[in-house]
Amino acid sequence: MTATSAFFERLTAGGPDPRFNKVRGSVRFDIRDGDRVEQWLLTIDHGDLRVRRAADPAGTVIRVSAQVADGMARGEVNGLAAITRGEILVDGDLALALRVGRLFPSASDPGGPPTTKNTS
Amino acid sequence: MRDVPGTVSCLDGNTFIVSDASGDVESSSSAPVGLFAADTRFLSRWVLTINGERLTALSVDDSKYYEVTFFVVPGGAVDYVQADVSAIRRRRIGPDLTESLTIFNYGDKDLDLDVRLEVAADFADIFEIKFDLHDKVGCHYTEIEPTELRLGYRRGTFRREVSVTASEPATFGPQGLRFALRLRPGEQWSTRLHVVMRALRPDDVDLRLALRAQRPSDSTLPESVREWVAQAPELDTDSVPLQQVYERSLVDLAALRFAPLSLGGATVPAAGLPWFMTLFGRDSLLTCLQTLAVTPSLTPPTLRILASLQGARRDDVLEEDPGRILHELRYGESAAFEEQPHSPYYGTVDASPLFVVLLDEYERWSGDTALVVELEQEARAALEWIDRYADLTGTGYIWYERRNRATGLENQCWKDSWDSISYADGRLPGFPRATCETQGYAYDAKIRGARLARTVWGDPDYADRLEREAAALYDRFNRDFWLDDRGYYALALDGDGTPVDSLSSNIGHLLWSGIVPPERAPRVVEHLMGPALFSGWGVRTLAERQGRYNPLGYHNGTVWPFDNSFIAWGLRRYGFSAEAGRIAEGIFSAATYFQGRLPEAFGGYDRHTTRYPVRYPTAGSPQAWSSGASMLLIRTMLGISPHEDHLAVDPALPSAFGRIALLDIPGRWGRVDAFARQRPDTQRSG
Numbered sequence A: 001m002t003a004t005s006a007f008f009e010r011l012t013a014g015g016p017d018p019r020f021n022k023v024r025g026s027v028r029f030d031i032r033d034g035d036r037v038e039q040w041l042l043t044i045d046h047g048d049l050r051v052r053r054a055a056d057p058a059g060t061v062i063r064v065s066a067q068v069a070d071g072m073a074r075g076e077v078n079g080l081a082a083i084t085r086g087e088i089l090v091d092g093d094l095a096l097a098l099r100v101g102r103l104f105p106s107a108s109d110p111g112g113p114p115t116t117k118n119t120s
Numbered sequence B: 001m002r003d004v005p006g007t008v009s010c011l012d013g014n015t016f017i018v019s020d021a022s023g024d025v026e027s028s029s030s031a032p033v034g035l036f037a038a039d040t041r042f043l044s045r046w047v048l049t050i051n052g053e054r055l056t057a058l059s060v061d062d063s064k065y066y067e068v069t070f071f072v073v074p075g076g077a078v079d080y081v082q083a084d085v086s087a088i089r090r091r092r093i094g095p096d097l098t099e100s101l102t103i104f105n106y107g108d109k110d111l112d113l114d115v116r117l118e119v120a121a122d123f124a125d126i127f128e129i130k131f132d133l134h135d136k137v138g139c140h141y142t143e144i145e146p147t148e149l150r151l152g153y154r155r156g157t158f159r160r161e162v163s164v165t166a167s168e169p170a171t172f173g174p175q176g177l178r179f180a181l182r183l184r185p186g187e188q189w190s191t192r193l194h195v196v197m198r199a200l201r202p203d204d205v206d207l208r209l210a211l212r213a214q215r216p217s218d219s220t221l222p223e224s225v226r227e228w229v230a231q232a233p234e235l236d237t238d239s240v241p242l243q244q245v246y247e248r249s250l251v252d253l254a255a256l257r258f259a260p261l262s263l264g265g266a267t268v269p270a271a272g273l274p275w276f277m278t279l280f281g282r283d284s285l286l287t288c289l290q291t292l293a294v295t296p297s298l299t300p301p302t303l304r305i306l307a308s309l310q311g312a313r314r315d316d317v318l319e320e321d322p323g324r325i326l327h328e329l330r331y332g333e334s335a336a337f338e339e340q341p342h343s344p345y346y347g348t349v350d351a352s353p354l355f356v357v358l359l360d361e362y363e364r365w366s367g368d369t370a371l372v373v374e375l376e377q378e379a380r381a382a383l384e385w386i387d388r389y390a391d392l393t394g395t396g397y398i399w400y401e402r403r404n405r406a407t408g409l410e411n412q413c414w415k416d417s418w419d420s421i422s423y424a425d426g427r428l429p430g431f432p433r434a435t436c437e438t439q440g441y442a443y444d445a446k447i448r449g450a451r452l453a454r455t456v457w458g459d460p461d462y463a464d465r466l467e468r469e470a471a472a473l474y475d476r477f478n479r480d481f482w483l484d485d486r487g488y489y490a491l492a493l494d495g496d497g498t499p500v501d502s503l504s505s506n507i508g509h510l511l512w513s514g515i516v517p518p519e520r521a522p523r524v525v526e527h528l529m530g531p532a533l534f535s536g537w538g539v540r541t542l543a544e545r546q547g548r549y550n551p552l553g554y555h556n557g558t559v560w561p562f563d564n565s566f567i568a569w570g571l572r573r574y575g576f577s578a579e580a581g582r583i584a585e586g587i588f589s590a591a592t593y594f595q596g597r598l599p600e601a602f603g604g605y606d607r608h609t610t611r612y613p614v615r616y617p618t619a620g621s622p623q624a625w626s627s628g629a630s631m632l633l634i635r636t637m638l639g640i641s642p643h644e645d646h647l648a649v650d651p652a653l654p655s656a657f658g659r660i661a662l663l664d665i666p667g668r669w670g671r672v673d674a675f676a677r678q679r680p681d682t683q684r685s686g
Helices: A003-013 A066-073 A079-084 A094-101 B126-130 B209-214 B221-231 B240-255 B281-291 B296-308 B351-366 B369-374 B376-388 B436-455 B460-480 B506-513 B521-529 B561-573 B577-592 B624-638
Strands: A024-033 A036-045 A048-053 A060-065 A089-091 B007-012 B015-020 B034-037 B040-043 B045-050 B053-064 B067-074 B085-093 B097-105 B111-120 B139-145 B148-155 B158-166 B171-173 B176-183 B188-200 B234-237 B640-643 B646-649 B659-667 B670-677
Touching: A003 A036, A003 A048, A003 A066, A024 A066, A024 A094, A060 A066, A060 A094, A066 A079, A079 A094, A094 B296, B007 B053, B007 B067, B007 B085, B015 B085, B034 B188, B040 B126, B040 B158, B040 B188, B045 B085, B097 B111, B097 B176, B111 B148, B139 B171, B148 B171, B158 B176, B176 B188, B221 B240, B234 B240, B240 B577, B240 B624, B281 B296, B281 B351, B281 B561, B281 B624, B296 B351, B351 B369, B351 B376, B351 B436, B351 B640, B369 B376, B376 B436, B376 B460, B436 B460, B436 B506, B506 B521, B506 B561, B521 B561, B521 B577, B561 B577, B561 B624, B577 B624, B624 B659, B624 B670, B640 B659, B646 B670
Parallel strands: A024 A060
Antiparallel strands: A024 A036, A036 A048, A060 A089, B007 B015, B015 B034, B034 B040, B045 B053, B045 B111, B053 B067, B067 B085, B085 B097, B097 B188, B111 B176, B139 B148, B148 B158, B158 B188, B171 B176, B234 B659, B640 B646, B659 B670
């Protein structure tokens, strides 16, 4: 399984996300690997996130290469920077795309809040 | 209209052109001269010649921010100009640039003219200019069509392109375009040049297309500015300088509005020309706080975009944390390729508490509880960030120590230059650091967050908790930061928890936040208005006789109008009306020396010594929070503040002003007027 598939599988199993409580919309990821295009449809309905493989029309479409998608799933890609340099193509609601971008991990995440230094 | 100045700027949001007085652009490696959009220079050369001669400006009209007219003649700046030929360059900026060129022959002979426009584009990122870097990784390209010159830059999938076209027949070449004309005596000739800037995706879709659709076009821009001014309250005063500053500030705030790509057309204030033409968390929040009485429409989109880009995870390059509000957002090459961490960068410790402060202050003015409901989650996350992620030592304060050692900011408070935080003897403290004003913002954010929780979110338990935390912070802060022998608050605590004992303007912000016990306020005020801090124009960032004091030190002795406006607000909060008035009088007097446009900062020299405010060499202008400063100072003189469903007015005019009225102040009360008049008998507040 690719990092991308694993990421979407995790999303499917993750249940509702309170960060999307006020969001309603659909985002389709078109992931190109050579001649093959893998499509994932993410629908958001007030915190309820559903992901499935589908080619249905969506309000926002995000086009990436499989390589960039795997990088995102591993937390190695800064989404906004990748949009600015033309590696991620967003058509539709850019604000929603950026919000969805928050679901992706960060590879340089040290994990949890900072450890406290003792100054005394 | 004014006589030939050094450089001439023309701007609209984050698109701007800076040229010399004749309208020419000749980029130098480190000067921010050229045509810019999205943090990229799209024209680095734009030079007009007639028969091989450069032109000299006779006069320049830059009275409108988006339009400049240059009246030029061929030849150098000599005593006598043989002006048979003259020209007018009228330049207007919107999402793109248009320039109308008209050439006159007022001589008595037919003239054959070779008119050339030299064009080059280096596509430098604003940070390459700032740090004087030259080696570009990608490739430049030139495409010449019969009616168009296209210059481009490509680095992988990153592509930026500029296109130049003209309304009259021209010959296009790699170095620009030329027109061959023959003018009879008394004849004139015109052409309209169009410069389009594109940020192209691999599928040739322009990222700036949406922007172009959203921004007012060339033809509707003047109307949109008139509308902006008409929406704002009218200032009626006997002070001509005050009127000038108010009108200039209002128009400059219009000039700095820009529509970030991710906001669907709503506009937020860019921080300042030329280095800060983008979204900054701190600058935009403070600008909104300053301008609620005048231009409240800036606030909802600012809060919304900061909320939409709020930190969601931990990232040591971007210095992102869950709940953290961003510092800076950029679209240039260095951000795109992550050579700079600006996509977005989160290295600020004050934007998160200020986000909550603005949300509350906005609701007090507008009664817009819907926005408070909409942003509840983000406000709670920002409050949680204070305790969970910013308290690096477990001592109950907001601390900072950069995690991005390569390109992160050492100081993450508003004084963010490397040497801005020092002990009185000039030494630099260790990390982490906790600056005093940030603790004040945190205290205020908790108090205000509690009000929102109780009155809008229906969560009294959370409100109680925030109030308990605020009370504990108040006690702790007044124990650890107060230097009783000096009578002021330490600038910061260092990594060991030792007070950083400099006397600085930061203590003025503490009054605004309300974290100073009333019995201590007089001693703080004595320092703020004493000769070491108060220059006569305003409060210096750092007091005289401190180790690093320098009247031209960016954060170590200059006077910042925005800083002073918050100090004046704080002084009024504690009842020091006369002192607040002295600051307002000083800053407005200084503004008259800058044609009504307050710069980012000016020199900290004593007013009685220099008699005029000394220009700070690289100060940004216009600067959003300097324009906002005049609005906040008017607010403090009028003593206006929302009180439940009405606007309370408690004027206190300094003697320099006889009468100030602000008419049609918008808010939850509809629109109301506020008046202040000098009492002739006492020459005191009226």
